[in-house]
Amino acid sequence: MNRWLLHPLAKPVVWLLLGLPAASLVWAALYGGLGPNPAEALIRSLGDWTLRGLCLTLAITPLRQLTGWSGLARFRRNVGVATFVYATLHWSAYAWLDMEWALDALLKDIGKRPFILVGTAAWLALLPLAATSFNAAVRWMGGRAWRDLHKLTYVIGPVALLHFWWMRAGKNNLLEPAIYALVIGGLLAARRWRA
């Protein structure tokens, strides 16, 4: 397995896989596959993929430790960056399609809806992580400081989950948030247990 993970083509394949959900959404948007309320469907799908990306990012290290596939480590940053891209698309789709980039309406909405505030905070917290995702940034910061900064992911996961939970709480429709809570909780506990 490690041989495959270290193959030169593994990175492009991983990027391709990470891009697939976005490609399928573009396809759906172009060919009417987003249903009666395409804006709502797009915003929600991008949010779902952001959460899945967070879970995947958090899963890499426990999975590596569990299986001994050390080659997994080289994809951790790619998955993290892809998650940031989905989060940015998710927030931008909301700001554009729902709020039409009207700053006053945006600020009012963020103030009015706690789940929007929490989601926006989670996205903002991803910014420093994305900004330091380059090799040069790791060298410049030093490994320890870089790792400490990127531990922010352990907070962003639960905050993003709270955003989703709150959004669904209006209709008491909490099955999916509960599943994500189990996954994210489990992945964070795996670290704790290991340490």
Next chain:
Amino acid sequence: LPGARSNVAGAMLMEQATAYADVTSYNNFYEFGTDKSDPARTAGSLKPRPWTVMVDGEVRQPRRFDLDELLKLAPMEERVYRLRCVEGWSMVIPWVGWSLAELLKKVEPTGNAKFVEFTTLADRAQMPGLRSGVLDWPYREGLRLDEAMHPLTLLAFGLYGEVLPNQNGAPLRLVVPWKYGFKSAKSIVRIRLVEKQPLSSWEQAAPQEYGFYSNVNPQVDHPRWSQASERRIGEAQGLFAKKRPTLMFNGYEAQVGQLYAGLDLRKHY
């Protein structure tokens, strides 16, 4: 289910109707699940026949009406109404039915009748959504008697010239076009005239968010979101369609504004 063009003022909206496919696949009908795609998928288990509606309470002639009797009670009219959901989306729907007032007159309300309470079917065998505790079943809604008697208040049996699909509230539902969609109770089994203002299911669940009146009002926000604009379902520009400004009383102010003269709409939301 054919209907003749309605002569009621405001009943024939001159706007592009929402596609039948969208009207019948994007529904809030929690008895069949809370996701808007649920009812179209799961409402097949509803049996709209045989069906009766009990009309009682403060009336001189309380009685149970059979569906076939209701279908012939008054001439069917086609009415094209805006529908504005409290969640911030809207449609334009050609309904088929007749004014609720026709039925209410038949049962002769007494002087004590001040409000009308509507009760939806709540049968676990037919409605999988009842397992969820999101609302206290059965679903109940209410109107003031003068609102219920208003000619625009429709008892609908069909849409797009066809019998109501199950997910849209078969076999008969209320349509009150100037109020948020949830006021228009679906699959009605009981209509009761009462003296005291009834408690609706949504008022009971979240009184600070859903009031008895729930008139469409762009100036009074929902506590959790703005009501100033709405997204019209199925617009040609698709994803990039601009939202529309929401109209006072959903655009029916000329017809119904006088019902609320002197009422503080901020307090009575």
